[in-house]
Structures are given as C-alpha cells and as structure tokens.
Amino acid sequence: MVRKVRRLLAAVAAGALAALCTLTLVDAPAAQAAPKPKLPPAGVDITGDRLDQPLQLRADSRPAEVNAVIDQVKWLGQTGQQRGPGAKDLGPKYTVVVLTGGNPAKTYDLYPLAKGGPRVYRPAKQPDLSKPRAGWFFGRLNMSETLRGVGVPLEKQFDTLSGGIGGGERVIPEEALDPVQDIDDAMGELQRLLLLNVGVVVIITAGLAGIALLVRRRTR
Incomplete structure (x- = not known):
C-alpha cells in the first residue's frame, strides 16, 4: 500500500513539473516578443x-x-x-x-x-x-x-x-582687406621708422663727437 501511494505521488509530481515546464516554454517567446514601451524623443x-x-x-x-x-x-x-x-x-x-x-x-x-x-x-x-x-x-x-x-x-x-x-x-573686418589702406599704413610706419633711425644716428654721432673733443682737450 505504501509503495502504491509513493508511486502515485511521484507520478503527480512529475506531471506537475512537466506542465510547469510547458507553460514556461510557451510564455517565454511571448515575453520576448512583447514590444518595449517607446520613450518620448529627446x-x-x-x-x-x-x-x-x-x-x-x-x-x-x-x-x-x-x-x-x-x-x-x-x-x-x-x-x-x-x-x-x-x-x-x-x-x-x-x-x-x-x-x-x-x-x-x-x-x-x-x-x-x-x-x-x-x-x-x-x-x-x-x-x-x-x-x-x-x-x-x-x-x-x-x-x-x-x-x-x-x-x-x-x-x-x-x-x-x-x-x-x-x-x-x-x-575679418572689411577694412582689414583694403589693400590701399594697408599700403598707406605700411608707408607711414616705414617713414616714422626711418625718421627714428636718423634721429638715433644723429644723437650717437653728436655723442661720439663730444667724447672725441673732450679726449683731445685732455691730451694736449
């Protein structure tokens, strides 16, 4: 009698397990196929x-x-x-x-x-x-x-x-692209540079002449 009860319980358990596996396999594809909710666009x-x-x-x-x-x-x-x-x-x-x-x-x-x-x-x-x-x-x-x-x-x-x-x-500003203005500016800068150089040369020459005159007086 005990053996029959054990066999019956084992058969019921096996049947329940098989049914559960079947339901899982059937539901899995459906769950995978379910579309994901679409998020609003950024x-x-x-x-x-x-x-x-x-x-x-x-x-x-x-x-x-x-x-x-x-x-x-x-x-x-x-x-x-x-x-x-x-x-x-x-x-x-x-x-x-x-x-x-x-x-x-x-x-x-x-x-x-x-x-x-x-x-x-x-x-x-x-x-x-x-x-x-x-x-x-x-x-x-x-x-x-x-x-x-x-x-x-x-x-x-x-x-x-x-x-x-x-x-x-x-x-680039339009005035920066004016070639005539650029040439005039360049010539003005060159003229100022030349005048500055001439002034420096005059000062140096005057200084050297003064030193030479001072040295000559002291050597007499």
Whole structure:
C-alpha cells in the first residue's frame, strides 16, 4: 500500500513539473516578443525674449536643430566663473531646457548678445536633481546665429559666419582687406621708422663727437 501511494505521488509530481515546464516554454517567446514601451524623443525647449510660447524642438522631427542647440552647452566644464557681466551688458536672455525621455534634465541661460561675446549661465539647481557648481561661461561665437536658425527672433549678426547649423567663426573686418589702406599704413610706419633711425644716428654721432673733443682737450 505504501509503495502504491509513493508511486502515485511521484507520478503527480512529475506531471506537475512537466506542465510547469510547458507553460514556461510557451510564455517565454511571448515575453520576448512583447514590444518595449517607446520613450518620448529627446529635445529642447527654449523660452525667452520675444518668444510668446516656448519653442519646442524634438529629435524625431528636427534632429539637426536639437543637436545644434545642445552643442552650445554640452562642452561646459565643471567650474565656471562665479561672477558674470552686469545685467545691463547681458542683453536678451533665453532659457534652454534639455529633455531626456520627455522629461526635463538640464537647464541653461543663454545670452547671445552679451557685451564682450556670448555667455552661458548654468544654475546649480537642475531638473534632474544633479547639483553642478553654478557658473558663467563664454559661449560659442555662433550662438546668436544658431538660435536664430532654429526660430528664435534675433537679428542677423554680421560678425559671424555660420557654416550651417552649429558652426561659426569670426569674419575679418572689411577694412582689414583694403589693400590701399594697408599700403598707406605700411608707408607711414616705414617713414616714422626711418625718421627714428636718423634721429638715433644723429644723437650717437653728436655723442661720439663730444667724447672725441673732450679726449683731445685732455691730451694736449
């Protein structure tokens, strides 16, 4: 009797184990095939002077513009200047919020028309609860043209050349390319140099003549 009970329990246990393995094998492909939830695209939101509504740029529809704006702030170091320009020298302010997965992650204040060149201010309080050191940084020279290119209402700046979104360099002033003015300046400098040399030669000659006369008197 005991043997029969043991055999019956062993058969029931084997059947349960087989059923469990079958269910696991059936459910595994279904679990693997289940699509992962799609995260919202990364992007940036821009608010500021003369913007009635936030300028919302998303990577799935405007990737070049998003990358261009992020390029203005992604290179900032750990430590910036503790004091920035005076309020009267900053010009219009634009706040850029960088989104990750649809949620605000980083925020920066951009001043493209600041006196002395574009500036960036990074607050210590960040949306992702990170705590970087607050500081001021010199911005890229093409900041104004980059923001204007993505829709910020800024006047075109003629002191930069934008080689597409995200690029820029100083332009040589037109007056520096005037060959006539360069020749006149060079001739004027040459004339002043010649007069200076003549003056030095006259002084040296007079000095030598005086020394020679003094020596001659003493030797008599």
